[in-house]
Amino acid sequence: MASKGELGLVFGAQWGDEGKGRIVDCLSKYDVYARFAGGDNAGHTVTVGNEIFKLHLTPSAITRPHSVVLIGRGVVVNPKTLVEEINGLRERGIDINPSGYLLDGKSRLITKAELLEDALWEASGGTFIGTTLRGIGPTYSLKMLRRGPVIDMIAGEHFDEISLRKHFEDRIPILKTLAQNRNVHRALETLQDDIQKDPDNQSKQRAFDFLTAAVSFQPINIDAEIDALAEYGRFLYQYVGNTIYRAHHDYDKGKRLLAEGAQGTLIDIDYGTYPYVTSSHTGLAGFLESFGFAPETVERRLAVTKAFQTRVGSGPFPTELHDDTARHLRGTGENPWDEYGTTTRRARRVGWLDGVLLQYALEVNGATEIALTKIDVLGGLDKVGICTGYVKEGKVIAKLNRIDGDELSGLNPENLIIEYLDGWPEMDRKNLSWETLHPNAQKYVNRVEEIAAYPVTMISYSPEREGIIFRK
Missing domain, CATH: 3.40.440.10 (Adenylosuccinate Synthetase, subunit A, domain 1)
Structure with missing residues (x-):
C-alpha cells in the first residue's frame, strides 16, 4: 500500500x-x-x-x-x-x-438577495459591526437552515431555474420586511451625507447602492438575475466537481x-x-x-x-x-x-x-x-x-x-x-x-x-x- x-x-x-x-x-x-x-x-x-x-x-x-x-x-x-x-x-x-x-459543486452560492439582505441587517441593527456587505452572513445562515442555492444549481449537469426562481421569490418578502425598519432609512440618509463629504469612499457607496435597491418597489429583477447566473454557470461548469x-x-x-x-x-x-x-x-x-x-x-x-x-x-x-x-x-x-x-x-x-x-x-x-x-x-x-x-x-x-x-x-x-x-x-x-x-x-x-x-x-x-x- x-x-x-x-x-x-x-x-x-x-x-x-x-x-x-x-x-x-x-x-x-x-x-x-x-x-x-x-x-x-x-x-x-x-x-x-x-x-x-x-x-x-x-x-x-x-x-x-x-x-x-x-x-x-x-x-x-x-x-x-x-x-x-x-x-x-x-x-x-x-x-x-x-x-x-x-x-466544489456543493459550495453555497451568493446571489443578489443575500447581498441586499446583508446590507439591510447591517443597517437595521442601528450599530454597524463592520461587515464588508458581501452577503457572507446571510448565505451561511441559509446553509444552516438547509436552504439556499449551491454552485451545482448553476454549473451542474442541468441549470436549475425552478429552484433559483423559488429562492428569489422566497427572499423578496423578507427583504421588504427588513426594509421597513426605521433604522434603514436613517442609515440611507447618513450614508448620503457621508458620501457627499467623502465621494471616494467605496465601502459607503456600496452600502448606499445596496440599501437603495433594497428599499425600492422591486428590489430584485428575478429574470435578469437568473440570466446572469446562467451565464456565470456556463463559464464555471468546466471547473466544478x-x-x-x-x-x-x-x-x-x-x-x-x-x-x-x-x-x-x-x-x-x-x-x-x-x-x-x-x-x-x-x-x-x-x-x-x-x-x-x-x-x-x-x-x-x-x-x-x-x-x-x-x-x-x-x-x-x-x-x-x-x-x-x-x-x-x-x-x-x-x-x-x-x-x-x-x-x-x-x-x-x-x-x-x-x-x-x-x-x-x-x-x-x-x-x-x-x-x-x-x-x-x-x-x-x-x-x-x-x-x-x-x-x-x-x-x-x-x-x-x-x-x-x-x-x-x-x-x-x-x-x-x-x-x-x-x-x-x-x-x-x-x-x-x-x-x-x-x-x-x-x-x-x-x-x-x-x-x-x-x-x-x-x-x-x-x-x-x-x-x-x-x-x-
Whole structure:
C-alpha cells in the first residue's frame, strides 16, 4: 500500500490580514492548495517579481505553475467575483486549467438577495459591526437552515431555474420586511451625507447602492438575475466537481496538501471576539469541516501573525494606537503593503502585538509553529511594544482559554501590560538572513517566541516572494 501524503494548514492568528497569502505562496513544496472557508469578503495579496496579485476566492498558489488549487464546499461563492477573478488571472498569463482548478459543486452560492439582505441587517441593527456587505452572513445562515442555492444549481449537469426562481421569490418578502425598519432609512440618509463629504469612499457607496435597491418597489429583477447566473454557470461548469473526493484521492496517492485559511482566528464565528466576528470557522475547525480530514492528519499547523496588530471594522482592540506610531504602522496607502483592506480599501486599525491573544489563537488551533510577517514595518521606531498581559480586578491575566468581545472592549490602556524593546533602523529589504537581521530585531523575534511558546520558523521582511527568512 502506498504511503499517505502530507497535510499542512496555514491560518491567521489575528483578526485577518496577517499575510497568509504570501506565506502560502512561499511554501512551494506542496502539490495541492485548498481554500476551505469564507468568501470574497477576504483578500490575499501575492507579489511575484513586479506583479501584484489580489485574490479573493482563488487560493494564493495559483501563481505557481503546476499547482492544483481547490475551493472547498465550506466556501461561499459570489459567481460574478469568481468569473472576474479567473478572467483577470488569465489576462495576466496565469494558466487556469480545469485539471488543476476545482470548485466544489456543493459550495453555497451568493446571489443578489443575500447581498441586499446583508446590507439591510447591517443597517437595521442601528450599530454597524463592520461587515464588508458581501452577503457572507446571510448565505451561511441559509446553509444552516438547509436552504439556499449551491454552485451545482448553476454549473451542474442541468441549470436549475425552478429552484433559483423559488429562492428569489422566497427572499423578496423578507427583504421588504427588513426594509421597513426605521433604522434603514436613517442609515440611507447618513450614508448620503457621508458620501457627499467623502465621494471616494467605496465601502459607503456600496452600502448606499445596496440599501437603495433594497428599499425600492422591486428590489430584485428575478429574470435578469437568473440570466446572469446562467451565464456565470456556463463559464464555471468546466471547473466544478467534488473537492472532498479530489483532496482525499490525492492525499491517499502520496500528494502533499496545504489548507489555506481566510481571515483570522480572532474573528472566527465560535472562537473570535463575538459578536464582532465573521460567519465561518477560520482555522483548523473550518478545514476539517470543509474537507473531512481527521484532526491528527494535519501534521503542520502554521500560524501567521504580523509583528504588530491590525483590525478592520468595529470590535475590541486592546492594544490599538492612535498616535504617530499608528501612522507609521499603517502607512499612507500609497504602497500595496500599507494597512488598507485588499477587498474594501478601508484603513485598518493598528496597534502593538497582543501576546495574550496570539497565544490564545495558537492554542485553539493546535499550532506547531509561527510565521511572523511585516517585521520590516517596525523598522525606524525607537521602541517596539508587545502586550504580555491584562490587569483585571487587580489580577494579571497572561493567558486566556476563551475570549469575549464585550469583555475585551472594557479594557483600557491602564489595563494592559506593555513590554517595550529597543527598536532598530529601517531595513533595506534585500537578501536578509537571520545572521544579518539587526540584533534588536532578533531580540524581538525571540521575545515573541517566548511569549507565544511556539517557534517562529518564518520571518517576512518584504512583500516580495524572496523576502522570507526560514528558520529551523
